[in-house]
Amino acid sequence: MTAPDTATRPPSPATPDVEQAEAAIVEHYPRLVRLAYLVLPPSLGRHRRVLTAHSLAQRALPRGRRSGGKAAAGARRGVPGQRGDRRGGAGRDTPGAGYAYVRLQVLRSALEAGVPLTFRALPGRYRLPALLPRVWGLRLFPRSGGAEELALDQWLATLDGPGRAACALRALERLPESEVLRVLAAAGVADPAAAVAESGDPAHDPLFTSPEFDPCVLQARPTDLLRRRRLGRAALAAGAALAVCGALLALPGGGWGEDGAAAPPYARNAAVERALDPAELVRVAPTLWRTSSRTGFSTWPARGDRIDDTELLRRALAVWVRPGKSVVASATPGTPPGPPMGPPQLLFAGTVDQAVVVLLYDGLRVVRYAEPRTGTSVAALDFARTDGASAETATALVLSRVDGNVRYLTAPWAAGVGLRDLLKPGEATVPLKLGPDGVTPPVPSPAPAGNCTSWNALSLTGDGATRLVTDLGELTPARLTSGAPGAERDAAEGGELGDWSRIACLLPSVRSAGVRTVNAWTYAKQQLPEGEGTATWLCTRAETWAGVQDRVQAQFLAPGAPLAAQVAKAEGSPACGPREPRVLAGVLWKSKAGQWYTLGAGSTQFASLSASGGGVNGSAVGNRLALKAPAGAQVELSGKLTDGTKARSLG
Numbered sequence: 001m002t003a004p005d006t007a008t009r010p011p012s013p014a015t016p017d018v019e020q021a022e023a024a025i026v027e028h029y030p031r032l033v034r035l036a037y038l039v040l041p042p043s044l045g046r047h048r049r050v051l052t053a054h055s056l057a058q059r060a061l062p063r064g065r066r067s068g069g070k071a072a073a074g075a076r077r078g079v080p081g082q083r084g085d086r087r088g089g090a091g092r093d094t095p096g097a098g099y100a101y102v103r104l105q106v107l108r109s110a111l112e113a114g115v116p117l118t119f120r121a122l123p124g125r126y127r128l129p130a131l132l133p134r135v136w137g138l139r140l141f142p143r144s145g146g147a148e149e150l151a152l153d154q155w156l157a158t159l160d161g162p163g164r165a166a167c168a169l170r171a172l173e174r175l176p177e178s179e180v181l182r183v184l185a186a187a188g189v190a191d192p193a194a195a196v197a198e199s200g201d202p203a204h205d206p207l208f209t210s211p212e213f214d215p216c217v218l219q220a221r222p223t224d225l226l227r228r229r230r231l232g233r234a235a236l237a238a239g240a241a242l243a244v245c246g247a248l249l250a251l252p253g254g255g256w257g258e259d260g261a262a263a264p265p266y267a268r269n270a271a272v273e274r275a276l277d278p279a280e281l282v283r284v285a286p287t288l289w290r291t292s293s294r295t296g297f298s299t300w301p302a303r304g305d306r307i308d309d310t311e312l313l314r315r316a317l318a319v320w321v322r323p324g325k326s327v328v329a330s331a332t333p334g335t336p337p338g339p340p341m342g343p344p345q346l347l348f349a350g351t352v353d354q355a356v357v358v359l360l361y362d363g364l365r366v367v368r369y370a371e372p373r374t375g376t377s378v379a380a381l382d383f384a385r386t387d388g389a390s391a392e393t394a395t396a397l398v399l400s401r402v403d404g405n406v407r408y409l410t411a412p413w414a415a416g417v418g419l420r421d422l423l424k425p426g427e428a429t430v431p432l433k434l435g436p437d438g439v440t441p442p443v444p445s446p447a448p449a450g451n452c453t454s455w456n457a458l459s460l461t462g463d464g465a466t467r468l469v470t471d472l473g474e475l476t477p478a479r480l481t482s483g484a485p486g487a488e489r490d491a492a493e494g495g496e497l498g499d500w501s502r503i504a505c506l507l508p509s510v511r512s513a514g515v516r517t518v519n520a521w522t523y524a525k526q527q528l529p530e531g532e533g534t535a536t537w538l539c540t541r542a543e544t545w546a547g548v549q550d551r552v553q554a555q556f557l558a559p560g561a562p563l564a565a566q567v568a569k570a571e572g573s574p575a576c577g578p579r580e581p582r583v584l585a586g587v588l589w590k591s592k593a594g595q596w597y598t599l600g601a602g603s604t605q606f607a608s609l610s611a612s613g614g615g616v617n618g619s620a621v622g623n624r625l626a627l628k629a630p631a632g633a634q635v636e637l638s639g640k641l642t643d644g645t646k647a648r649s650l651g
Contacts, residue, residue, distance in 0.1 A: 015062045015101060016062065016097050016098045016101050018061055018062055020097075020098040021060070021061050021062055021098050021101060021102050022061060023098060024096075024098035024099040024101075024102050025057060025058070025060060025061070025102050027099075028102075028103075029057060029216075030214070030216045031172065031173075032056075032057040032060070032102065032103065032106050033053045033054055033057045033215050033216055034053075034168075034172060034213060034214060034215060034216070035103065035106055035107065035110075035168050035169075035172055035173070036052070036053035036056040036057055036106050036107075036109075036110045037049055037050065037053040037142075037213060037215040038156070038164055038167070038168040038172070038208065038213055039107060039110035039111060039161060039164050039165045039168055040052055040053060040110050040113055041113070041161065042153070042156065042157040046140075046142065047139045047140055049215070050140050050142070050215040050218065051133055051134075051135065051140070052113065053110075053215050054133050054215065055133065056106050056109045056110055056113070057102075057106055058133075059109070060102040060105040060106050060109075061102075062101070103173070103183075104183065104186055104187060107165055107169075107183065107187045108187045110161070110165070111161045111162065111165060111187055111188065111189070137222065137223055137228070138220045138221065138222060138223065139220070139221050139223055140218045140219070140220055142211060142212055142213065142214050142215055142217065142218060142219070143211040143212065143214070143217060143218075143219055144212065148204075148207055149207055149210045149212035149213075150212075152207050152208075152212075153212065153213075155200070159198055159199075160195075160198075162184060162189040162191070162192070162194075162195035162198075163195050163198035163199055165184060165187065165189070165195065166180055166184060166192075166195040166196045166198065167199045167200060167208070168208065169183055169184070170196075170199060170205065171202075171204075171205035171206075171208035171209075172208055172209070177196060180192070180196055181193065181196060184196070271341075271342060272321065272339065274342065274343055275317065275321065275339065275340050275341075275342055275343050275344070276314070276317050276318060276321060277317075277343070278310045278313035278314050278317065279310075280343035281302075281313065281317075281343055281344065281345070281346045281360075282343055282344065282345040282346065283301070283302045283307075283345070283346055284298070284299060284300070284301055284302075284345065285301065286301040286412065288301070289411075289412050289413055294390070295390065295391040295394070295413070295463070296389040296390055296391070296394045297345075297347065297361045297366060297386055297389050297394045298345065298361070298363065299412075300345075300347050300361070300394075300411065300412060301412060302345075302346040302347060302348070302349070303347070303348050303350070303409070303437040303438060304348045304349040304350025304357075304437055305350040305351060305437070306349040306350045306351065306356060306358075307346060307348075307350070309349060312349060312356060312358065313346070313349060313358065315369075315371070315379075316349075316358040316360065316369035317344075317360075319369055319379055319381055320339060320340065320360070320367055320369065320381065321339040321340075322339075323381055326377070326378050326379065327378075327379050327380070327381050328378060328379070328380045329380075329381045329382070329383075330380075330381075330382050330383070331382070331383035331384075332383065332384050332385060332474050332512070332513075332514040332545070333512075333513055333514040333544070333546065333549070334385055334514050334544065334545065334548070334549075335365055335383045335384060335385040335514065335545075335546075336364075336365075336383075337383045340360075340362040341362065342362075344360040344361055344362040344367070345360065345361045345363075346358075346359075346360060347359040347360065347361050347366070347397070347409070348397075348399070348409055348437070350437065350439075351373060352399045352400045352407060352439070353400050353402050353407070353442075354372065354373055354402070355370045355371065355372060355400060356370065356371050356372075356373055357369070357370045357399055357400060358370075359397060359399075359409065361386070363387070364385065364386070364387045365383050365384060365385055365386060365387075366383075366384045366386050366397060366475055366476065367381065367382065367383055367384075368380070368381070368382040368384075368397075368398075368399075368475055370382075370400070382475055383475075384474055384475035384476050384514075384545075385514060385545040385546060386476060386545060387545065388545075391411075391413070391463050392465075392467065392479060392490075392517075393476070393479055393516055393517065394411060395410065395411050395414065395460050395467055395469055395477075395479070396408040396409065396410045396411060396414070396458060396460065396469055396476075396477055397409045397475055397476060397477075398474070398475050398476075398477065399439060401445065402442070404444060404445055405442035405443060405444055405445060406442065406443060406444075406445045406471050407439055407440055407441070407442050407443075408439070408440045408443075408458060408477070409437070409438055409439055409440075410434060410438045410439075410440065410460060411438075411460070411462070412438065413462040413463045414434075414438065414460045414461070414462040415461055415462040416431070416460070416461035416462070417431075417432045417434055417440060417458065417459065417460055417461075418430055418431045418432055418458075418459040418461075419432055419443050419456055419457075419458065419459070420456070420457050420458075420459050420468065421454050421455065421456055421457075422455040422456070422457050422470075422480075422497070422500050422501055422504040423452075423453070423454055423455055423501050423504060423505075424454075424501070425494065425497035425498050425500070425501045429459045440458070443456060443458070444456055445471055446470055446471055446472075446507070452504075452505035452508075452563075455470070455504040455505065456471075457469065457470040457480060458470065458471075458477065459492070465490060466490060466492040467479060467490045467492070468480040468490060468491050468492060470507065472507065472510060472511045472512065472513075472515055473511045473512040474512060474514065474515070476516070476545070478510075478515045478516065478517060478518050478542070479516065479517040479518070480500060480517075480518055480520075481517055481518070481519045481520070482496035482499060482500070482519065482520050482521070483496075483519065483521060484521055484523070484581065485519075485521065485541075485576060485577050485578050485581035486578050486581060488517075488519050491520070496520075499520050499522055499538060500520055502536075502538075502555075502557050502561075502562070502563055502564045503520055503538060503540055503555055503563070503564045505563055506540065506553065506555065506564070506566055509551070509553070509566075509569075510551050513542065513544060513549075513551065514545050514546055515542045515543070515544055515545075515551075516543050516544060516545045517542075517543050518540060518541070518542045518543075519540070519541050519543075519576075520538055520539075520540050521538060521539045521540075521541075521576060521583075522536055522537070522538050523537055523538065523539050523576075523583055523601075523602075523603040523604075524536075524537040524601035524602065524603065524623060525537070526599065526601050526624045526626070527624075528558075528559070528589070528591075528599075528626070529591060529595075529597050529626050530591045530592070530593060530595070532559065532591060532592060533558075533559030533560070534559060535556060535557060535558055535559060535599070536556075536557040536564075537554070537555070537556060537557075537585065537601040538554070538555045538557065538564060539552065539553070539554050539555075539575075539576040539583045539585075539603075539650075540552070540553045540554075540555065540576075541553075541576045541577050543577070548572065549571055549572050550571075550572065550573070550577065551569070551570075551571050552569065552570045552571075552573050552575050552576045552577070552583075552650060553566050553568070553569045554566070554567050554568040554569070554576075554583060554585035554650050554651075555567065556585075556587045556589075556599075558589070565587075567585050567586065567587040568585040568586075568649065568650040568651035569650070569651055570650055570651050573650070575650055576650075581603070581605075582602065582603045582605040582606070582641070582647070583602065583603050583650055584600065584601075584602035584603070584606060584609070584637065584638075584639050584647060584648070584649045584650060585600070585601065585602075585637075585649055585650045585651070586598060586599060586600035586601075586625075586635065586637040586649055587600075588629060588632075588633060588635070590631075595628060596628070596629050596630060596631050596633070597626050597627065597628055597629060598611050598616050598625070598626070598627045598628075598629040598633065598635045598637075599625065599626050600624070600625040600626075600637045600639075600649070601623060601624050601625070602623040602624075602639050602647075603623065604623060605623075605641050605642060606622075606623040606639040606640070606641060606642075606647070607621070607622070607623075607639075607640055607641060608620065608621050608622065608639060608640045609622070609623065609624070609637065609638070609639045609640075610625075610637075610638055610640075611625060611627055611635050611636065611637050611638075612635070612636055613633075613634060613635050613636045614629065614630070614632075614634040614635045615629065615630045615633055616628075616629045616630075616633055623639075625637075636649075637649040
């Protein structure tokens, strides 16, 4: 192979500004990488050739040059030229000076990477493996081509670096022979004419654009898995030995250690040991809820057929404090999954379906521990935040979910329990017979997503009220209410159930979000244009146990529509809640005659509304607005409150 001649090479192109060179690399990156891939020696292997080609293209920036001076500043402020202004020269696709420089740098470094190593010369930095990009655990290579591409690749392997460079410049860059000779000479090739003569028949040039030679479109395969496992085990053992040695060297000889007065890991601590003792579990009297000043989970008695199983309770407490690798743990958003601060309260311990379940409460969280009735393969640990629970929200807990069915443990004050389909408000509640421990029979879970044909809710009567709760995929079912902010009431009457029948299928959007209550508020009615009836505007607010990231939705219910449509949403917004008991939303609506309208409606606090943008500009006095609009218009809706304050729409 002919080594690049650095002593007799002709002058290189003028070094461009670094920003100009970077722009050329970004714009022509696939061409530069393919050029480097073709010039690099095949002996490197396809994986290393791919990574080295990317590395050479990324390291082609000039060093130590910055745009400066008035001329450079004026060039940056000027209008960029057309693509045709940056291209010229002999070839059809000949780029400008920036690309010519980086192409020469890539070509030169690829040729240097192919120079054989000798004992008299240190290897250049391009002969060493690239630091970036770096790939671990995979081998990358371009897609395989056909028989012609394979033959061409085998033929290229017989050429030296300058010969491959001449082929690439002619086939990829489409340079004439005179320009190829000039670029090869600038790259330091000692005999450019010999390289051009070695480059072969131009009839095969179209094959160079095949995916076989495209290092930007890659396939991936794993490395040697057995060898990697052996190396991983050896590294793990070495790391463990190093950690032990470091710990021994770091032991303090006197005075305070790094952690001060804190006990060493795994040391016995009186509070932790007390929390792990099943005999210390808090158990309240079965009738405490009747006389207590506060009714919540703290007044639930211990129930279940295993409340005296000391070994089960000991396992549940130990897993809570130190969950092992076989424990599947989960926590609702905003719930800290740590050990209890002291002995928790026992709510339930018993056999449920094919599992044994323990429910514990520490004043902040309800924790469910579950293990299989037979075997010890896996255990589950679920955390749910429940601070501030009252009689309205401490009505039930989920014991198990099996085969699309759910069992609840109801509050001790629940005198009657039934199942109601929210999509069928006219049907009566189906009574459920509770077990002796307040456990419901298995009932179908609400539809999680997709085809929403029913949505089941649990109706609980007791403590002088009837409340609706529904399973949203957490330990604590969410309470369903209706009414304006600050005047919410349990959704148990005909009109309230009718509103919920139109919006229940939107509840999957708040599943597994730590939701405590969901309130639906009909905040406006609007007469539609062209006499097409009255539309209903609703606002749904899902409040979380954590008190942050509450989710707000505005829905539009057209006359005769079975379900409401979501038109706006926000997360963490005070709208539609006690801090900001108002809401404004809009929708693009099409009449039966084919005319599009921008409709907007706000709560009673709005004195006027206005819309602008998307070919719409108008306003209306009051809290409702209807303006003609073109199809697909993007309209901005705003309003003014009765006190003169401006407010924007939800979302």
